[in-house]
Amino acid sequence: MNIFLQHNPTKLYFGQGQISQLSTEIGTKKVLVVYGGGSIKQNGVYEDVMEELKKAQATIFELPGVEQNPRLTTVHRGVDICKSQEIDILLAVGGGSVIDCTKAIAIGAKYDGDVWDLITRKVPIESALPIGTVLTLAATGSEMNPISVISNWETKDKLGWGSPLVFPRFSISDPTYTFSVSRKQTVYGIVDSMSHALEHYFHRTKNTPMIDGFIESLLRTAIETGPKLLKDLTSYDHRETMMYISTTAFNETLSNGTDGGDWATHRIEHAISAVYDIPHGGGLSILFPNWLEHVLEDDPSRAKMLAMNVFGISSEGKSDLEVARDGAKALRSFWDSLEAPNRLSHYDIDDTDIELIIDKTFIKPGVGVYKELDRESVKDILIRSL
Numbered sequence: 034m035n036i037f038l039q040h041n042p043t044k045l046y047f048g049q050g051q052i053s054q055l056s057t058e059i060g061t062k063k064v065l066v067v068y069g070g071g072s073i074k075q076n077g078v079y080e081d082v083m084e085e086l087k088k089a090q091a092t093i094f095e096l097p098g099v100e101q102n103p104r105l106t107t108v109h110r111g112v113d114i115c116k117s118q119e120i121d122i123l124l125a126v127g128g129g130s131v132i133d134c135t136k137a138i139a140i141g142a143k144y145d146g147d148v149w150d151l152i153t154r155k156v157p158i159e160s161a162l163p164i165g166t167v168l169t170l171a172a173t174g175s176e177m178n179p180i181s182v183i184s185n186w187e188t189k190d191k192l193g194w195g196s197p198l199v200f201p202r203f204s205i206s207d208p209t210y211t212f213s214v215s216r217k218q219t220v221y222g223i224v225d226s227m228s229h230a231l232e233h234y235f236h237r238t239k240n241t242p243m244i245d246g247f248i249e250s251l252l253r254t255a256i257e258t259g260p261k262l263l264k265d266l267t268s269y270d271h272r273e274t275m276m277y278i279s280t281t282a283f284n285e286t287l288s289n290g291t292d293g294g295d296w297a298t299h300r301i302e303h304a305i306s307a308v309y310d311i312p313h314g315g316g317l318s319i320l321f322p323n324w325l326e327h328v329l330e331d332d333p334s335r336a337k338m339l340a341m342n343v344f345g346i347s348s349e350g351k352s353d354l355e356v357a358r359d360g361a362k363a364l365r366s367f368w369d370s371l372e373a374p375n376r377l378s379h380y381d382i383d384d385t386d387i388e389l390i391i392d393k394t395f396i397k398p399g400v401g402v403y404k405e406l407d408r409e410s411v412k413d414i415l416i417r418s419l
């Protein structure tokens with residue numbers, strides 16, 4: 034293992050009814066409530082949040098309309114409100130897009146220039162407003178991590194960034210708040226959570242049996258729970274399991290002691306989303322198995338472990354490469370069984386912009402850790418995905 038520091042300051046209130054903690058967490062502050070396209074007004078979450086904030090005697094401001102793949106223009110709107118109204122704390126109520134937008138508003142509110150300078154790392158992030166979250170969709174892990182992903186439609190860039198200053202101070206995860214998530218969006222959440230676990234798994238650090246076993250257990254649980262949840266979208270037990278999986282898959286636990294894993298698939302997916310604005314989980318379900326098939330040809334060792342320990346594939350009478358290939362097929366078949374997209378043509382994407390997508394993938398240097406990809410490798414993965 035590598036040396037590591039574990040320090041996650043987010044207070045996680047997990048379980049039914051935990052919204053009752055909100056009034057104490059917010060108190061009498063000036064709060065900006067950030068939310069998306071209106072699902073919280075249909076499923077009762079908005080009323081629960083407002084009731085708690087009124088109980089706390091908070092002064093409430095609202096920023097509705099955060100897009101899926103949140104946009105810089107919306108971040109600007111939020112920053113303007115924070116500055117003009119002297120907001121004390123931000124409350125994100127929604128999925129990853131709402132939380133990520135809120136994180137960007139938090140740093141923009143404390144900076145005199147354009148927040149894009151901070152997101153692009155032109156200027157270091159030195160301060161942020163505090164944020165809390167009420168999670169309504171199990172997918173990204175943003176409720177307990179310091180990461181955010183923002184799209185700039187002027188430059189067609191979708192950039193991930195992070196700062197310890199934007200760890201949520203608290204997050205409220207009530208599985209009943211995810212009952213209304215559509216089947217399609219639930220599938221995307223399962224795929225995104227599994228991808229986070231898988232990308233952590235493909236690391237190069239030696240002697241990591243505990244963390245490898247933890248990831249394998251998380252993946253087996255997702256494989257067992259996902260199909261049951263899709264048959265019964267309002268099952269508390271299955272929503273609860275998926276919610277805990279998605280938070281744990283990306284709250285830094287799975288990188289303890291490793292080099293962090295290989296996030297090339299996320300880099301390529303963000304590049305595609307920057308150009309075509311597709312759902313994140315849908316992009317990953319297309320790309321990850323093709324990334325896996327690409328890298329296992331050079332080194333089948335971890336794909337073989339995945340095949341045996343997660344999918345229960347026997348190695349008897351087979352070469353390492355054959356077992357690894359069977360593992361990649363098993364992952365593809367599982368996601369196919371959930372009806373997750375498996376080709377870019379699902380989103381009407383052909384090879385027209387392939388060079389542009391490759392350019393966007395390399396917007397930051399260094400793509401991949403398990404295998405460092407060059408432009409040709411990314412092209413190979415994209416062509417396999419068409």
Ligand code: NZQ
Nearest residue numbers: 069070071072101102128129130169170175180213214313
């Ligand atoms: O807009 P609203 O009304 O909130 O509706 C949303 C949206 O239409 C809906 N939804 C959310 N909760 C619901 C609900 N519908 C019914 N009932 C509910 N309870 O679901 C749709 C998708 O929401 P969104 O927040 O976009 O999904 P997700 O959580 O998958 O977030 C995706 C974004 O997060 C980024 C992605 O790139 C993408 O921009 N990521 C962020 C990460 C992070 N911060 O750590 C890591 C991820 O890898 C990812 O890149």
Ligand code: ZN
Nearest residue numbers: 173225299313
């Ligand atoms: Zn993701």
